[in-house]
Amino acid sequence: MIKIIDSTLSKLDMFHVSKEQLLLFCKYMKQIGIDNLEISIKSYKKMESLPDGIKFYLELGPFDKASDYPGIHKYVAARENKEPNIISEFQINDAREVILLKSYSNLTNVRIRGLDDLICHEYEYAFYEIKKIFNNSIINLCPENTFYCASAIAILWLISGGSEVTTAFAGCGNMAATEEVCMAMRVIERVKPNQKLDALIGIREWYETVTGEQISSRKPVIGSKIFYVESGIHVDGLLKKASNYEAYSPSIVGQKSTIVIGKYSGRNSIKSKLKEYGIENDALIPVILKEVKKVSTENRNSLSDEEFLDLVKRVIVDD
Incomplete structure (x- = not known):
């Protein structure tokens, strides 16, 4: 069972996004089969009450308290934390630094962000080491897109037996693209074949309206001219x-x-x-x-x- 956590709503704080638009995005995500969403504190406050049927994740700042944001499924903290409802996040920008994670092998819930250069290394070995270090943990991989291969890394992680990735629609925020990972897993592994992926057109229009950015007509999966x-x-x-x-x-x-x-x-x-x-x-x-x-x-x-x-x-x- 794989889990894709979409973090789009944690990447759009620089744009004016209304409460109605936030709720519409949540509705679209449920339609395409994604019911795990990461949101920002700003989005959390704007929605006022969280919609049912979705598990929400929220990244805490250095001085934020989880108790100030009720209703969240799990919190993300950029520090070591052993509480069961908090995911400890580690930034790894060089695949050779994976060995440093051994110091935190006692954690049960971790997110590894970065690994931008993984495609240039023996990625299978890196995946093996990560799984060995956290062999009793829930591991979430959040590859970044500095070298334009975040989606590929996320897909390879899931194909190799990884269970969780964090992505964002259209790859916003320098992330793996949610729609590309969803489609790849559907085609390669037949994951959730009953998803209503035609809702991706609505999400594309939503994204362009909210950000004012035009998605390339050749963008994989969602581009208007890819067929x-x-x-x-x-x-x-x-x-x-x-x-x-x-x-x-x-x-x-x-x-x-x-x-x-x-x-x-x-x-x-x-x-x-x-x-x-x-x-x-x-x-x-x-x-x-x-x-x-x-x-x-x-x-x-x-x-x-x-x-x-x-x-x-x-x-x-x-x-």
């Missing part, structure tokens, strides 16, 4: 058997495959696109394809559906 296909050979493979080309169905995350027409398109792309608009005339395909390559090369961009239809109309008129 856009232009290359002729890729389109051909997609049309023959989508599962050979896509690791999972786009519908799982509330999206769909879209054939993009451009200079890399082939005959099957044109034929499929024409069929979308009820046009079936194989004789026109070579002419349309030639024009598509010419126009898209001149414009240095693929064609929108409107531009493609205008081009088809011109070809039909000239035919």
Whole structure:
């Protein structure tokens, strides 16, 4: 049984997030199967009362007392603490420093943050050492993303038998990306196959509204254009058997495959696109394809559906 703790609501204190927006995020997270959320003290106070069905985690500052924040499932403290409801957090920025954790092997609940460079080392050995040191403990791994591989480290930890990771939506706060870890575990390990991951589209819109930041259209799992296909050979493979080309169905995350027409398109792309608009005339395909390559090369961009239809109309008129 694995546990993903999403810490997004502990990373957004610099933005104005209303109580309603905080509660909406909690609702979305439950829909995608995550019911463990880490929040900041600011978010805790703004929500006034914590919604049911979610276990909340809260990071304590040096002078904060757990008793001041009732209703929290577990607290996180950046110091050694043996209380059962407090997770002791340790920052490890160099994989070679894992050996230093031996001094704290008596703790039963720990979080290891950092390990940015783990991908450059024998990560399996590092994981083995961590598990050996804390062999009677609950270990939460919270990899940071300085070297752009936090999601990979989190996934490898879970695949290797680790039980807990801390992530954040879209990787905010220099973290592993919640949606990437969720999807990887679904595809690789078949974890929670009944999750409603189509709610990720709503979370993406929520995140963009709250932060004012635009998520890249090519962002894994949640990017708006990750299922856009232009290359002729890729389109051909997609049309023959989508599962050979896509690791999972786009519908799982509330999206769909879209054939993009451009200079890399082939005959099957044109034929499929024409069929979308009820046009079936194989004789026109070579002419349309030639024009598509010419126009898209001149414009240095693929064609929108409107531009493609205008081009088809011109070809039909000239035919």
